[in-house]
Amino acid sequence: MPAIISYMEASTLLNPYRPGAGCLPPYLAGRDREIENFAKLLDQHIVIKNCILTGLRGVGKTVLLDKFKNVAINKGWLWTSNEISESFSINEERLCYRIMTDLSMVTSGIIIEKDEEKKIGFTSEKSITEVFLNFKLIGFLYKNAAGLESDKLKYILEYAWSHIKKSMPQVRGLIFAYDEAQSLSDDPKKQTYALTMFLDVFQSIQRKQIPFMLLLSGLPTIQTKLVEARTYSERMFTILFLHKLSAEDSKLAITKPIEQDNCPIHFSEKSIKLIIKRSGGYPYFIQFLCKEIFDIFLQQKSAGQKLMVPIDSIIIKLDDEFFAGRWGFLTDRQRELLSVIAHLKHGEDEFTVQEIVTESKKYQISTFGNSQVNQMLSSLITDGLIFKNRFGKYSFAVPQLNEFILRQHIAIEND
Numbered sequence: 001m002p003a004i005i006s007y008m009e010a011s012t013l014l015n016p017y018r019p020g021a022g023c024l025p026p027y028l029a030g031r032d033r034e035i036e037n038f039a040k041l042l043d044q045h046i047v048i049k050n051c052i053l054t055g056l057r058g059v060g061k062t063v064l065l066d067k068f069k070n071v072a073i074n075k076g077w078l079w080t081s082n083e084i085s086e087s088f089s090i091n092e093e094r095l096c097y098r099i100m101t102d103l104s105m106v107t108s109g110i111i112i113e114k115d116e117e118k119k120i121g122f123t124s125e126k127s128i129t130e131v132f133l134n135f136k137l138i139g140f141l142y143k144n145a146a147g148l149e150s151d152k153l154k155y156i157l158e159y160a161w162s163h164i165k166k167s168m169p170q171v172r173g174l175i176f177a178y179d180e181a182q183s184l185s186d187d188p189k190k191q192t193y194a195l196t197m198f199l200d201v202f203q204s205i206q207r208k209q210i211p212f213m214l215l216l217s218g219l220p221t222i223q224t225k226l227v228e229a230r231t232y233s234e235r236m237f238t239i240l241f242l243h244k245l246s247a248e249d250s251k252l253a254i255t256k257p258i259e260q261d262n263c264p265i266h267f268s269e270k271s272i273k274l275i276i277k278r279s280g281g282y283p284y285f286i287q288f289l290c291k292e293i294f295d296i297f298l299q300q301k302s303a304g305q306k307l308m309v310p311i312d313s314i315i316i317k318l319d320d321e322f323f324a325g326r327w328g329f330l331t332d333r334q335r336e337l338l339s340v341i342a343h344l345k346h347g348e349d350e351f352t353v354q355e356i357v358t359e360s361k362k363y364q365i366s367t368f369g370n371s372q373v374n375q376m377l378s379s380l381i382t383d384g385l386i387f388k389n390r391f392g393k394y395s396f397a398v399p400q401l402n403e404f405i406l407r408q409h410i411a412i413e414n415d
């Protein structure tokens, strides 16, 4: 019989687990190698390599980005970051303003000297005696600079670096970190080439030995997008691909948080194995399962019951909270296509258009043709459910999506 804890005690115990987008976990497991590799990039005197941090949904990109920020600042770099919002259809000018806004976050405290102020023709309000390199001044310089958007932005970045160097000589460089960067793209239909401009500007700035480094985080689609925009981008970036956690690291992610808090809840070896198996080592699922099990154990302990994990009920809750929203947005036809993929022998790894077309013939649904599959896959890529790798094969961008789909029993019965 487990030791009973009072309801009062149970109600004051804080659940340490943090399932949620960008929520810092109580213990960051298994990312030492990535942190080390990122730290090496920070030792570059001339920036030749930038960084892509990529992986499936919920694998821990955003929280690692936060960790990278501390590493970078400790090594003498400035850091500015933002999220590329998916609804934000970005053209060249909007991207320039995005970058300038982020730049001004770190330059706003820099004072421009009086003669410099006269030289650039920026007349500040009379009462102000000091002029800062803030967004207002940067916007003024941008508007008055000559050339295309890319020329104006290059000028601003060069100008800003000359002042950063003067006022903070100890600074090694500046990192521009963008999360959800798979949303950046060119749009030939609208004749906008924001992504291409972005790469060109940073490549040109780096060639001039200005230490501004890019750190782009997002779904694996990002790699293909960058190469499609500019083939040289392959040489411009080091790719850190975040994988699921090993069994050993998963165990640490599960057990450390309750060890550290000197907590009355303990997970048995059997429960730990179950969490590792059902989470597949994916950090979000680990946090989710642990949070639920922690709460259930607490209640069972308070009631003097034997500790049991109602895993099926927890998985139903996970389906509702993590998968259902994404699934709910899809059309019936998209669901059929995804169900066909989930039934493929290697659906959880990678698949081709041809495999989908062939598989679809086995079921009582109107079959899919090559071009239809191609078209539907590209819209599922935009929705962040699928990605295409460098070798032209496709995969699910959401871990365990195939298992969720199979649990939905979509009516695509075998002939």
Ligand SMILES: Nc1ncnc2c1ncn2[C@@H]1O[C@H](COP(=O)(O)OP(=O)(O)OP(=O)(O)O)[C@@H](O)[C@H]1O
Pocket (backbone or CB within 6 Å): 018, 019, 020, 021, 022, 023, 024, 025, 026, 027, 028, 029, 030, 031, 055, 056, 057, 058, 059, 060, 061, 062, 063, 064, 253, 283, 284, 285, 286, 287
């Ligand atoms: N190394 C880790 N150890 C333990 N938990 C982690 C780890 N990395 C992330 N987590 C947890 O996993 C969840 C997802 O993390 P995060 O939001 O950073 O993922 P993501 O890759 O950015 O997801 P998305 O693609 O949806 O933006 C969070 O609840 C976080 O606390």
Ligand SMILES: [Mg+2]
Pocket (backbone or CB within 6 Å): 021, 022, 061, 062, 063, 179
């Ligand atoms: Mg994220």
